[in-house]
Amino acid sequence: MVGATRGFSRTASTPTTGSPGAVTTIGSGAQDSTTLLEVMRGLSGSSAESIDRGKTIFFPGDPAERVYLLRRGAVRLSRVYESGEEITVALLRENSLFGVLSLLTGQRSDRFYHAIAFTRVELITAPATSLRTAIEQDASVGLLLLQGLSSRILQTETMIETLTHRDMSSRLVSFLLVLCRDFGLPGAEGITIDLRLSHQAIAEAIGSTRVTITRLLGDLRQEGLLQIDRKKITVFDPIALAKRFS
Amino acid sequence: MVGATRGFSRTASTPTTGSPGAVTTIGSGAQDSTTLLEVMRGLSGSSAESIDRGKTIFFPGDPAERVYLLRRGAVRLSRVYESGEEITVALLRENSLFGVLSLLTGQRSDRFYHAIAFTRVELITAPATSLRTAIEQDASVGLLLLQGLSSRILQTETMIETLTHRDMSSRLVSFLLVLCRDFGLPGAEGITIDLRLSHQAIAEAIGSTRVTITRLLGDLRQEGLLQIDRKKITVFDPIALAKRFS
DNA sequence: GATCCGTGTCGGGCTGGCTGCTGATCCTGG
DNA sequence: CCAGGATCAGCAGCCAGCCCGACACGGATC
Secondary structure, three states, X not given: OOOOOEOOEEEXXXXXXXXXXXXXXXXXXXXXXXXXXXXXXXXXXXXXXXXXXXXXXXXXXXXXXXXXXEEEOOEXXXXXXXXXXXXXXXXXXXXXXXXXXXXXXXOOOEOOOEXXXXXXXXXXXXXXXXXXXXXXXXXXHHHHHHHHHHHHHHHHHXXXXXXXXXXXXXHHHHHHHHHHHHHEEEOOOOEEEOOXXXXXXXXXXXOOOHHHHHHHHHHHHHOOOEEEEOOEEEEOOHHHHHOOOO | OOOOOEOOXXXXXXXXXXXXXXXXXXXXXXXXXXXXHHHHHHOOOEEEEEEOOOXXXXXXXXXXXXXXXXXXXXXXXXXXXXXXXXXXXXXXXXXXXXXXXXXXXXXXXXXXXXXXXXOOXXXXXXXXXXXXXXXXXXXXXXXXXXXXXXXXXXXXXXXHHHHHOOOHHHHHHHHHXXXXXXXXXXXOOOEEEOOOOOHHHHHHHHOOOHHHHHHHHHHHHHOOOEEEEOOEEEEOOHHHXXXXXX
């Protein structure tokens, strides 16, 4: 995982389109994300990129000068330790903003997370400074960002809830429910989590080991609560699953 | 804990001072928080409140129509379950913004966290709508809020790192280091955590039990890494403590 | 076809949760 | 100021959940 290679294939580059694309509806609830996309696209120096599954978006230690909007796919933010162990801090879903802490200080800072494409990913990236000036010029941009960050906080705090469960069984169930919320596709049989998850990946996300996850998933499957087909998990009934907290 | 009473003692109420107090320096790094304070104070309908230790600021289910800035003290955000169990999602330090998710949707929503004063607390509160219009009028307000939220995300994600440690010993050590960062007062002997922490409170924050915390803290004390006086923990040498990861 | 990755399984060992109890400390009201 | 109650800290013994190490198997990839 240290030997991961950077995998950028810059597909489009919009140099300084000037007009930040007037954002009209604020707080309409549903369409926020699309307008945030428009904002990002309109920023000077922004570009669209697509990255293959498993490639790194940024390494810890890289200078933090750009912000990212995840357009399609999932990104894993993780912390790497000297021991080589890697723990997942967040699994970002579509329309999430990340790498934003560069706005925090204003001065130059470095990444301390490792961001890798968990699936094939499409994202829009722009210099932090551009975004900053956009906010100063148009207050509604600031509101959009605030909403983005709020939802990110919510997501993160849900993860904390998951992790404070003592027994691994509850933790796994809680995590699966989070995944259903963030990556779930409703289908005939139930909700399918649109990610190809290895047991190892789940273990790294909830602080357990591969073997334990295997066993617990097996239990859940035998109880008829879910099914796994080609690494994709389908939860038949989230309500029933939620009742299975120990 | 269900029988907790609301403890508001409204001390000041500034009704509509109109001018949002022009914020000049942006991203100066150091003084952000004080200016955020000024902004909050200038909002129409804002008020300063002080709340006794242990009293509730808002309950889950309450309508979320106000935002809070923690001026002094510490606030605990927690999630309550039917089982009566209560897990801590965040321990907010001074100058933290909370209750902000009401900005997220724009429409009326309810709290789903329980916010209680962990110490005696002073805070500024204002209607979310006021803050919203302030952002629309002055973009720099939006930037201040963004910085506030970013630091909150950072704080939260550090907590996730803490919680993914498998063994309780590491988790406790990691949590203590977080507390040193957020609530530490440097002193002659080391860093004193300026909170009166019961073992039970620590257990609820890191997903363990009271008994285990007692044992582990005893171990750390015997190793000469910290000292506890009247529920206040003093870490002699954070560096040495950090080395004690399993 | 060889290799690698992911999945499934077993058993041993230990961390850490649970119960029950006692003494210390803090808070409150008379 | 003191007495009583409530909360907190500390100890011990029991037991299980889960980590660890190891191995076998199937499927994907080159």
